[in-house]
Amino acid sequence: MAEVATGAKSGKVVIRNIGLLLSGDLDRPILEADTIVVNDGLIVAVGKEKDCNTEGAQTVIDAKKTCVAPGLIDSHVHPVFGDWTPRQSQLGWIDSTMNGGVTTMISAGEVHLPGRPKDIVGVKALAITAQRAFDNFRPGGVKVLAGAPVLEKGMVESDFKEMAEAGVGLLGEVGLGSVKAGYEAKEMVAWARKYGIQSTIHTGGPSIPGSGLIDKDVVLEADADVIGHINGGHTSLPEAHVCELCEKSSRAIEIVHNGNERVAIAAAKAALDLKCPHRIILGTDGPAGSGVQPLGILRMVAMLSSLANIPAELVFCFATGNTARIRKLNCGLIEPGRAADFVFMDRAQHTAGKTLLESVQLGDIPGVGMVMIDGIVRCGRSRNTPPATEIPVVVVPGAH
Ligand SMILES: [Zn+2]
Known part of the structure; x- marks a missing residue:
């Protein structure tokens, strides 16, 4: 390593x-x-x-x-600590992904941590610890932006202020914790935004036993900054609902490797038809049940270019400049x-x-x-x- x-x-x-x-x-x-x-x-x-x-x-x-x-940016990963993932008991997955051209990764929550705390003090402590740990240690040199707390019931505005002041800049996928209703998520997403914390929402069916369905109405009501894995992670909403999200929301359209490939193509085409290709960003949502995909972003680029008929030089922008602008990063x-x-x-x-x-x-x-x-x-x-x-x-x- x-x-x-x-x-x-x-x-x-x-x-x-x-x-x-x-x-x-x-x-x-x-x-x-x-x-x-x-x-x-x-x-x-x-x-x-x-x-x-x-x-x-x-x-x-x-x-x-x-x-x-x-360097490619993976907009959606689930790191834990160091270059280890418990999801598939693998070491070296971040260094391996750097060999796939990825130079920056963005955490959508350190949700695979065994014994992940769900009480509010624990949620905040984990977020701050993960942010610090990846800021201090870069496997393969990769910039892992981590420390993405998962919303739990009972969090109040001052929790977001406190985390922001401590250096937390991201929320983990909304919907992976106990906050699943649109009205609850909306309030917390707005608090996060007020203090400069960017938010991503889980979209689609449950990823693993224990997570839940987030449908299009919840996504629209919560209004998170990124429509996380709009093509499901893995289970997608119906294609018509995904196209409706592209049309009714103005937020980032995140397409992932560990999602529904048919709907990935539909979402990309919908964004092009709506003349908003700048909203498309790419992620892997790895490590996942399907494993670790060191070439996941390159595979997404090839898939969207070949099957959605988008010139390759444009698809590379989905994985670089688009993400950098939406995520306010000095790379890409x-x-x-x-x-x-x-x-x-x-x-x-x-x-x-x-x-x-x-x-x-x-x-x-x-x-x-x-x-x-x-x-x-x-x-x-x-x-x-x-x-x-x-x-x-x-x-x-x-x-x-
Ligand atoms: Zn998810």
Whole structure:
């Protein structure tokens, strides 16, 4: 397991000879640039090599004409502590997911913790502890935004104020605790929002024995910031209800890997028909009953591109810039000032697609050749994806 000190600095990093630069921005998904310059973990320049100051770099990467995209963001995970999940008794799942191009994960609740406290003091203590623990420890370098309390009956406004002041910025999936009625959820979601805590609601049938149904009327009444796994986790609401949610709510449309795939496609198409593709964000909802999916976000990208007929460069934005904007994160977009979190990809060896984008549109997942977080190389050729045809080379290795 690779533990990375959170304080490590990248110094100056130059990435040159980029063949395709995906921006993460739906309005301009492909950039006319072949070079990125990074300083101490932040992007400082993006452009043609001749226009960039590339001198004095501690680290130089030759991208070998492959594709560079913002590191993928998994909008919906259920971490517990460290790089361990009790859901399937696995170690190293976060590092393994980094090998699938994911550089940021957002907790939808630490609900798999054995003996998870349900009393209010315990709920708050767990949220604060989880937030601190993942802030201090980043498996594989991945930024895990955790500390997402599950709403329980009896919570009052001051509980949200107290948690926000302690650094909690997220709610776990509304509906996984004892608060399941729309009117109760609505009041608590509004308190959370007042103190800057973002909310996600469980949508659809029960995930595992013990959780419950959240139907479209509860989702609309609660009005959480993110319509969590709109395609069910796994059991989906009827397709017509999912399309109604896309239309009647203005909140984020989160589509997950551990959900109903047919409804995933319907939800994406509904958002496009409603001219609101900016609302689509992607997650895995892992670890889950279906296991841990280190390539879950890449699989979602390939699935939506190939089966919903959406150009691959746009679907990558669902997993990067859209999520960053909706979640107010300093990553997910290739522009100066943003975190230098990148995934280097190329078409998988022997795919039928002639280019990376075409291969994804044909339903194949890309090969990951390198992952960088905060300007530091976290892995070279992925141990999990099919092998990339070409991989980047570290020309000047830097201090790391
Ligand atoms: Zn759920």
